[in-house]
Amino acid sequence: MSGEVDRLREQVAGLHAELVRYNLVAWTAGNVSARVPGRDLMVIKPSGVSYDDLRPDNMIVCDLDGVVVDGDLSPSSDTAAHAYVYRAMPDVGGVVHTHSGYATAWAACGEAIPCHLTAQADEFGGEIPVGPFALIGGDDIGKGIVATLAGHRSPAVLMRNHGVFTIGRDARAAVKAAVMCEDVARTMYLARTLGRPVPIAGEDVDSLYDRYQNVYGQPGATVTAT
Amino acid sequence: MSGEVDRLREQVAGLHAELVRYNLVAWTAGNVSARVPGRDLMVIKPSGVSYDDLRPDNMIVCDLDGVVVDGDLSPSSDTAAHAYVYRAMPDVGGVVHTHSGYATAWAACGEAIPCHLTAQADEFGGEIPVGPFALIGGDDIGKGIVATLAGHRSPAVLMRNHGVFTIGRDARAAVKAAVMCEDVARTMYLARTLGRPVPIAGEDVDSLYDRYQNVYGQPGATVTAT
Amino acid sequence: MSGEVDRLREQVAGLHAELVRYNLVAWTAGNVSARVPGRDLMVIKPSGVSYDDLRPDNMIVCDLDGVVVDGDLSPSSDTAAHAYVYRAMPDVGGVVHTHSGYATAWAACGEAIPCHLTAQADEFGGEIPVGPFALIGGDDIGKGIVATLAGHRSPAVLMRNHGVFTIGRDARAAVKAAVMCEDVARTMYLARTLGRPVPIAGEDVDSLYDRYQNVYGQPGATVTAT
Amino acid sequence: MSGEVDRLREQVAGLHAELVRYNLVAWTAGNVSARVPGRDLMVIKPSGVSYDDLRPDNMIVCDLDGVVVDGDLSPSSDTAAHAYVYRAMPDVGGVVHTHSGYATAWAACGEAIPCHLTAQADEFGGEIPVGPFALIGGDDIGKGIVATLAGHRSPAVLMRNHGVFTIGRDARAAVKAAVMCEDVARTMYLARTLGRPVPIAGEDVDSLYDRYQNVYGQPGATVTAT
Numbered sequence: 091m092s093g094e095v096d097r098l099r100e101q102v103a104g105l106h107a108e109l110v111r112y113n114l115v116a117w118t119a120g121n122v123s124a125r126v127p128g129r130d131l132m133v134i135k136p137s138g139v140s141y142d143d144l145r146p147d148n149m150i151v152c153d154l155d156g157v158v159v160d161g162d163l164s165p166s167s168d169t170a171a172h173a174y175v176y177r178a179m180p181d182v183g184g185v186v187h188t189h190s191g192y193a194t195a196w197a198a199c200g201e202a203i204p205c206h207l208t209a210q211a212d213e214f215g216g217e218i219p220v221g222p223f224a225l226i227g228g229d230d231i232g233k234g235i236v237a238t239l240a241g242h243r244s245p246a247v248l249m250r251n252h253g254v255f256t257i258g259r260d261a262r263a264a265v266k267a268a269v270m271c272e273d274v275a276r277t278m279y280l281a282r283t284l285g286r287p288v289p290i291a292g293e294d295v296d297s298l299y300d301r302y303q304n305v306y307g308q309p310g311a312t313v314t315a316t
Numbered sequence: 317m318s319g320e321v322d323r324l325r326e327q328v329a330g331l332h333a334e335l336v337r338y339n340l341v342a343w344t345a346g347n348v349s350a351r352v353p354g355r356d357l358m359v360i361k362p363s364g365v366s367y368d369d370l371r372p373d374n375m376i377v378c379d380l381d382g383v384v385v386d387g388d389l390s391p392s393s394d395t396a397a398h399a400y401v402y403r404a405m406p407d408v409g410g411v412v413h414t415h416s417g418y419a420t421a422w423a424a425c426g427e428a429i430p431c432h433l434t435a436q437a438d439e440f441g442g443e444i445p446v447g448p449f450a451l452i453g454g455d456d457i458g459k460g461i462v463a464t465l466a467g468h469r470s471p472a473v474l475m476r477n478h479g480v481f482t483i484g485r486d487a488r489a490a491v492k493a494a495v496m497c498e499d500v501a502r503t504m505y506l507a508r509t510l511g512r513p514v515p516i517a518g519e520d521v522d523s524l525y526d527r528y529q530n531v532y533g534q535p536g537a538t539v540t541a542t
Numbered sequence: 543m544s545g546e547v548d549r550l551r552e553q554v555a556g557l558h559a560e561l562v563r564y565n566l567v568a569w570t571a572g573n574v575s576a577r578v579p580g581r582d583l584m585v586i587k588p589s590g591v592s593y594d595d596l597r598p599d600n601m602i603v604c605d606l607d608g609v610v611v612d613g614d615l616s617p618s619s620d621t622a623a624h625a626y627v628y629r630a631m632p633d634v635g636g637v638v639h640t641h642s643g644y645a646t647a648w649a650a651c652g653e654a655i656p657c658h659l660t661a662q663a664d665e666f667g668g669e670i671p672v673g674p675f676a677l678i679g680g681d682d683i684g685k686g687i688v689a690t691l692a693g694h695r696s697p698a699v700l701m702r703n704h705g706v707f708t709i710g711r712d713a714r715a716a717v718k719a720a721v722m723c724e725d726v727a728r729t730m731y732l733a734r735t736l737g738r739p740v741p742i743a744g745e746d747v748d749s750l751y752d753r754y755q756n757v758y759g760q761p762g763a764t765v766t767a768t
Numbered sequence: 769m770s771g772e773v774d775r776l777r778e779q780v781a782g783l784h785a786e787l788v789r790y791n792l793v794a795w796t797a798g799n800v801s802a803r804v805p806g807r808d809l810m811v812i813k814p815s816g817v818s819y820d821d822l823r824p825d826n827m828i829v830c831d832l833d834g835v836v837v838d839g840d841l842s843p844s845s846d847t848a849a850h851a852y853v854y855r856a857m858p859d860v861g862g863v864v865h866t867h868s869g870y871a872t873a874w875a876a877c878g879e880a881i882p883c884h885l886t887a888q889a890d891e892f893g894g895e896i897p898v899g900p901f902a903l904i905g906g907d908d909i910g911k912g913i914v915a916t917l918a919g920h921r922s923p924a925v926l927m928r929n930h931g932v933f934t935i936g937r938d939a940r941a942a943v944k945a946a947v948m949c950e951d952v953a954r955t956m957y958l959a960r961t962l963g964r965p966v967p968i969a970g971e972d973v974d975s976l977y978d979r980y981q982n983v984y985g986q987p988g989a990t991v992t993a994t
Contacts (some may be wrong), residue, residue: 116564116725117718119661138760156732164760191725198658200740206424208452208478209345209415223742225749226660236596251742252660266343273342273417275541279736280421284505288426290449290477297451308364308390338794432876434904434930435797435867492795499794499869510957514878516901516929523903529964534816534842552798568790568951569944571887590986616986641887643951647958650884654967675968677975678886703968705888 095160098124098133098261100147105265109188110141110267120188121166125176126262127183129152136163158252161305167226174232175257179239184261186268189253192275196220197248203278206287210274211295215243218271223250231255241297246271324350324359324374324487328542331491336367338495346414347392350487351402352368353409356380358402360362362389366440393452400458401483405465410487412494415479418501422446425473429504430511436500437521438528444497449476469525472497547612550576550585550713551598557717561640561679562593564721572640573618576713577628579635582627588615619678626684627709631691636713638720641705644727648672649700655730658739662726664754665749667695675702683707695751698723719760773838775822776802776811776939783943787866788819789830790947798866799844803854805861810854814841824960845904852910853935856904857917862939864946867931870953875926881956884965888952889973891979893921896949901928909933920976986990 105122109115123134130293133149150161154187155172158165166172172185175246196203196218203218205211221238238247245267246256248308254271257262263300281287331348335341344367349360359375376387382399384391392398398411422429422444429444431437436444447464450456459479464473471493472482480497484490507513516524558575561567570593575586578684585601602613608625610617618624624637648655648670655670657663673690676682687707690699698708698721706723710716733739742750783800787793796819796875803813813826828839833853836843844850874881874896881896888896899916902908913933916925918993923945924934931932932949959965968976 116327117721119722119725136760154649166542167757189659189725191729191732194659194729195736198729198739199732199737201737206477207415207420223740223746225746227753247507251658251740270345273345273415277415277417277420277424279732280417281424283735284421284510285425285427287424288449288477294449294451305393308362433867433872433930460894465843495795496797499797499867503867503869503872503876506869506957507876509961510873511877513876514901514929520903527905531845534814569947571948571951588986619983641885641951641955643955643958646885646955647962650955650959650965651963653963673842675966675970675972701886703966731958735961 095126095131095133095151096146097150098126099149102133102135102149102261103144103146105219105261106110106135106141106144108269109267112272114188114190114268114272115141117190120190120263121168121172121186122174122265123166123169123185123239125183126151131159132172134169135166136161136170137167138164139163168231170227170229171231171235171255176233178232178236179257181259182257184258184264185266186256186258186261187253188268188272190268190272190275192250192279193218193246193248193254193272195279196275197250197252197254200250201292202248203233203275205290205295206281207274207277208290208298209270210278211298213267213270214246214274215299215303216295217242218244218246218248218274220249221249221255223252252279321352321359321377322359322372325375325377328359328361328487329370329372329373330352331487332370333366334491334495335412338498340414340416340494340498341367342415346416346490347394347398347412348487349392349395349398349411351409352377357385358398360398361392362366362387363392365389375499392402394457396453396455397457397461397481400455401461401481403485404458404462407485408483408490410484410490412482412484412487412490413479414494414498416494416501418496418505419444419472419480419498420478421505422501423476423478423480430473430513431516431521432507433500433503434516434524435496436504436526437516439493439496440472440500441525441529442470442521443468444470444474447473447475447481449478468495479481488517546577547583547585547599547603550578550602551601554585554587554601554713555596555598556623556699558587558593558596559636560717560721564724566640566642566720566724567593572642573620573624573638574713574717575618575624575637577635578603583611586621586624587618588613589617589619591615620683622681623683624689626681627687627707628690630684630688631709632709634709634716636710636716638708638710638713638716639705640720640724642720642724642727644731645670645700645706645724646704648727649702649704649706652702654700655727656698656739657742657747658733659726659729659747660750661722662730663742663750665697665719665722666698666726667751667755668747670696670698670700672710673699673701673707675704686760713752754759754760772812773804773809776804777827777829779826780811780813780939781822783939784813784819784822785791785918786943786947787864790950792866792868792946793819794867797848798868799850799864800939800943801844801847801850801863803861804829810836810850812847812850812860813844814839815843815845817841821947828917846909848905848907849909849913849933852907853913853933856910856914857935859937860935860942862936862942864934864936864939864942865931866946866950868946868953870957871896871924871926871950872930873933873957874953875928875930875932878928880926882965883968884959884975885952885955886968887948888956889968891945891948891977892924892952893977894973895920895979896922896924896926896952899925899927900935901930918924933973 256267482493708719828843934945
């Protein structure tokens, strides 16, 4: 197992650089985790540590109740939410949380992002839904994420007044969903403040989603099998 | 021919860095291709590969029906659209596709970008037109691009609910058109949400376009002869 | 004392890079200072010097009336405001001033930023208040900062028609407050221009603030104890 | 003279990096020039050359009618406008032209930027004015710049439907004015689309402008003496 955990420590530490690159995070406000396949464990960012200072060896290993099993620092203050998702959704291998600005603006308004873009149909299969307001500190955030995603194809949920959680088959897929969620949230913000976005017919959304999930990319590298 | 293909592999791989530099693409959502002059071949990005990982030797060579003739990976999922343009428009030597945010916001609203900027008159000769909604997977996108550009001076078309396609005499000119399209789309978004943009008289647009296409830049280096 | 001043010269010079990284400043328009603990001294940026050229040895040491005690250059033109804050607020160890764009837009409208985001409740404990218009050159700016912050949990104040001042237990905490202030100002600008932001109940704001100030981050590293 | 021209070639080539750093230009759309003190000569960017490729030795030396006296490439297509300004305004030592997005949005609407920010009062002494629409190719743009700036303290003018021209005591001061113009244009765009910007009293604008022009920065380094 140790080799697998080491690989995930390296992947999780490295993937935070994508949150910085795509301008999804300010200061230390965003985190990535990965499930350790076949074990009731996850690898997650330490709390309040600068992205410049993340290294494989300061990532934290927790069990799926959020209890630290390896690591000198406290885990992310969002650990309970990540852990709840892994317990409730066995196919999820990675979770990402950000307060990326455009997506969080939709979340502050309590509005789902309607689907007017082929890229959104591809990645999210329709609207990006809004989850409930929930206080940090227990399972309320985790429950809100799972309950909302259960009824949607979307791997992203906008938690009201808070920010974004995304899921994926692995941590990289969850990071991709976080990047694409902010990109869609930005384009749809611009469209809504510019004019009147034109709807895409429901059957076209279905067709785009089906094709993208099954055809896009390289053979054998399925995209976001959540 | 091999030397020419090698040169285009290098150019096409390198030009994707301009899409990243000008913030036109998120994750892997954008692609550049070049026609191999005098041959029914094109060089294009592989599908779903990160911009960090593009190199001359993983570019894909396809014929103008989109069939791979050299390359180990699948070509861009937009290959059919690029190929259609090359078949229909013999003077086009390069094609670019992006979902750049401001331009795509205009596309989501189904609105052409009206010409209120001298830079737009220079590069696009008037409005940047909107093409039809079209599903990926056949020739519909390619047909929409060609039918729309046929009636305009513009080397850029906003495909409804989708994104931007640009053309050029070569791949570099098509990339320039993609960069300038997003720049114009952004400035005109800002102008429209700020106040009431002032029109430019049609004869002034004509005069600016004519001068720019024939005088700007260094002698012998015509700008965007599409 | 010399070792402590040297440490603060290095910290203050270095922290200006965070203002640049987070796009809070144009040209030379923003500055960081630190109190020398236990001494009536502060370390501050020189006036009108490019961020590229800041080094520990060109930082200026002033007394808390703004008189230079060590340094060859003139101190920041905002030195009087920094000094006033240190005289009036003995627990403040760092002060930052910027004209960061989103926060300054709220300041230009004379509007406090209402609290619709959990991140704002965490860091600012409620709204980010607006201070009075004040001319540079005496103690008016300093008095406006102190009078406004006295009634709020917020470590940031939007000075009307001017920009942002933030305070912290040390210079790093004040820089963090400046970064988070702009992030919140941006997200709330986007939310307000997009739709109708949903309020957070007052007791939930209190609960979030209390938890964040006492639990977040690593043990022993309290966050923004102002 | 050769030493002075060499120094200006290096300065002008290098200052273009500031246009890129502050995101004022796309592709090749922006240029800097410097007057050769005491000579009827100027140093300016070559036309249509990428910012990556600018070096001291490919800068162009022209006389003040825009005729090339040293250089292998064609000078900027805006050379006539720069030359006109140098002929008409003997105290101007540097000129900058950009299509920076926020400022150009105000220009597209034909609106001056009203003064609601202390930073704008400092640098521009009041509103940033709008100049007339003018076609490229003769002295119309130059005449419009000079006629507009004659009645204002501002070192920046928004040419209608076009972009920004700024002047300064030297090329660096003109670049600073271009950077600050876009910064002010952005903040005032945000303020106008957010709410109702609060005016600054005329005498306060005068007081801020007077102080900044005479006190700010290091002794002996006057700021933007135009």
